[in-house]
Amino acid sequence: GEDVEQSLFLSVREGDSSVINCTYTDSSSTYLYWYKQEPGAGLQLLTYIFSNMDMKQDQRLTVLLNKKDKHLSLRIADTQTGDSAIYFCVGGYNKLIFGAGTRLAVHP
């Protein structure tokens, strides 16, 4: 069935870049998304990429998509403590298919 896999933890130093990787199986997704979840807060769309794009840049965020390998990555430049959260790689066309989430910890 449809599946999304991502690493569970990432720890980075403040100011460094963070890269969160994801692989997916569903080829029908028109869009692929990154959602962010902070403690006590709801899920928030961080960014997305259209399936026929290779890269999308949005301020400190860069999304790379390799359709051949079904690999998606999210790079956060100049990571700040406020970026500490769980990041979900998400596919799916109608119903969303979430990965288990990568917990990003940013330390001084």
Place this chain on the structure above:
Amino acid sequence: DTGVSQDPRHKITKRGQNVTFRCDPISEHNRLYWYRQTLGQGPEFLTYFQNEAQLEKSRLLSDRFSAERPKGSFSTLEIQRTEQGDSAMYLCASIPTEPLTNEQFFGPGTRLTVL
């Protein structure tokens, strides 16, 4: 705050009791989704509505679960004879009639604890 509200935010119940959750989507959104998120996992799709019609149900939605959206606005999710395994965060999301990117707008969730 996305504009999607859920009530209650927390519910503690004893095993075997029935519970009902409510979701109010953004007013002009005609599609409404329910997801369940257990600890350490991503949300899993349960069911969705287009207006008042329930169009798809996951196999996760056992016979003890029922969802309604009677007037195509708010929705309710009822769990009968709750079990400890039902303990989770129940999330509601909505999407506009003509979405640009299929972005789903999530509510804050209802956290259910079954004792």
